[in-house]
Amino acid sequence: MSDFRSDFPDDFHAGFACFVGRPNVGKSTLMNALVGTKVAITSSKPQTTRRAIRGIVHRPEAQLVIVDTPGFHRPRTLLGERLDSLVLSTLTEVDVIGFCVPANEPIGKGDKFITEKLAAVKKTPVVAVVTKCDLASREQIARQLLAVSELADFAEIVPVSAESGEQLDVLAEQLIARLPESPPLYAGGELTDEPEAILVAELIREAALEGVRDELPHSIAVVVEEMGPREGRDDLLDIYAFMYVERQSQKAIVIGPGGARLKDVGTRARQQIEALLGSRVYLDLRIKVAKEWQRDPKQLRRLGFYD
Structure with a gap:
């Protein structure tokens, strides 16, 4: 057992929760x-999360490991089926479940549908979380x-x-x-156990x-092919990444027109990556077409979405 575990009292609590x-x-x-920091990407686009990402909350008396899961939905593609399967498997592996429902939507x-799925996980307690209360009136809440x-x-x-901290x-x-x-x-x-290459890909x-257009988000996947310090320099990190689309x-x-949109994506991603890694970054970002990758088992595996 590693040394850091031996300094804690017998009544210390640690375990996993998922949202x-x-x-x-x-x-x-x-x-x-x-x-207390960004470990999962956020977007106004539905189904942004595609992996079970772990964030670690440290307290003097406990350590809470939160597993953020993809949005649960009725799948329309093989990718969707695998994301739902990921959620279901996560539910059976945690100590407590947080079921999130926004305050500002009926x-x-x-x-x-999700409540029915949770009913099948009989041994795991479920805490309902009414989110986005800053967007709702007291009466709505x-x-x-x-x-x-x-x-x-x-x-x-x-x-x-989450916005106000209430x-x-x-x-x-x-x-x-x-x-x-x-x-x-x-x-x-530690605030997450995600590999840096995965975090970088998610920020891109x-x-x-x-x-982007509404139909595009589900068609975008990012893979970091290579990442490491530039030879002879310890102040610059080279990152080579591919963004995959279906058509x-x-x-x-x-x-975008004249490459303007891709340049803007690269600039914003690089700023976020530099903030995450605490280092200057050179980002080489290219686009490839992987036809209908969301429905192709081989391409899903190549892009990191396993059975």
């Missing part, structure tokens, strides 16, 4: 707010709390705002209260999602 919900209910923003079929309480018998219902400590306490006694699972300085994809017409959209 689930339909697409675009604020799961990634909520995880980032609890962790309960819908998607929320009821009260109505939503009542509506959520009628969906199922949740262990707790907590209204929060009730975040209350939510963290509710999740931590349901973790087992355990030494910490990660060393104190986030930059690419801004301002030539989509490639033209991402490139």
Whole structure:
């Protein structure tokens, strides 16, 4: 056992929580707010999250590892099926589930669909989280709390705002209260266990999602082919990445007139990557067409979406 685990009291708690919900209910923003830094990309586009990303919350008495999952939905592609499968497998592996429902939108079929799936995970407590309370009136929040309480018998219902920070400590306490006694699972300085290459690829994809047409986000995938310090220099990191789309017409959209859009994506991504890594970055970003990759098992594997 590593040394960092031996310095903690016997009543220390550590374990895993996951956030689930339909697409675009604020799961990634909520995880980032609890962790205190950006470990998951966010976008106004639905189904931005494609991986189960872990963010680590450190407290004197506990360590909470939050797993942010893709939005749960009825899939229309092989990629969608694999993302839903990822969510279902995550539900069986955590100590507590946070079911996210936005305060400013009525309960819908998607929320009821997820509630049915959660009912099958009988041994894991579910805390309902009413998100985006900064976008709702007090009356809306009260109505939503009542509506959520009628969906199922949740262990707790907590209204929060990731933007303002309201009730975040209350939510963290509710999740931590349901973790087992355990030494910490990660060393104190770690905020995520995601490889840097994956985080970099996600930041590039986030930059690419801004301002593109509605049908494009699901067609964009990013792979970092090579990343490392430039030879003879310790102040510059070279990153070579490919952005994959499904059709030539989509490639033209991402490139933009005279390459302006791709240049803008590269600039914004590079700024985010430099903030993440604390180093100057040279980013070589290119676009490839991988025809219908969301429906092709071989291409899904090549792009990192495994069975």
